[in-house]
Each structure stands twice: as structure tokens, then as C-alpha cells.
Amino acid sequence: MFNYEYMGLPGSPPGNNGNNSSSTVEIKCQAGNRKQTRVSKVKVLLTANPVVVQARPTEAPGNMMCPFCKTKVMTITEYKLGMLTWLIAGGLFIFGIWPCCLIPFFVGACKDVQHSCPQCNNVLHVYRRM
């Protein structure tokens, strides 16, 4: 059992100017039973320009920034046949459940979800279940 305690981020050391500045972070490592405290210094690379990753909606319609019309829209979802659909259908087919092997093609939970923009109808994102 180890408890790692984050000691805070000190300012970048002097004489280090640039986009990527490395600074030292102290991490206090404490053993659970024994009262031993070990302080280890870890070099952390700080990036000046973090890349903003857009949160992609999964199954339900979500807010996305449309790259085509540059507006924030609530996506329209549409179920599309995906890998999981065929796998379930194939599995039912192999195990001899003939009438049921078409069920996945009608059940939305077995399909991929395609998100499209309500204004320009462009496909923004496809949520794949596999």
C-alpha cells in the first residue's frame, strides 16, 4: 500500500524559456504500515498549448461543434449497421437460431450511431460499438 501525495507544481526554473518548459515536481511516497516517507523528484514536461479534444457523443444526441458550418449544434442521431450488428446476427445464425438472426438489424442497441449536423446534414461523428 503506497500513498502518493502530490506536493504541488513549483514555477518553472529560471533560465528556461520556451514553449516546453520542464519543471520538477515533488512526489511524497508514504508506505502504509511503516512510517517511511520518501520524497522523489519527477521531471514533468509542461506544454504551453494544450490540444482541445472535442468530447464526442456516444449514443444520445450531443452538442458538437460542426466543422462545416462552424456552429455549435445538437447532433441528429441515426442508427447504422455496424460490426456488432453483423457479429450478433452471425452468432445467432451459427448457433441455429434462424428466426432470431435478423433481430439485430432492427434493434438500435446493436447498431452504430451516426451523428450528423441538423443544419448542413454533414456526418460529424460515428459512434462505433466495436
Ligand SMILES: [Zn+2]
Ligand atoms: Zn453543420
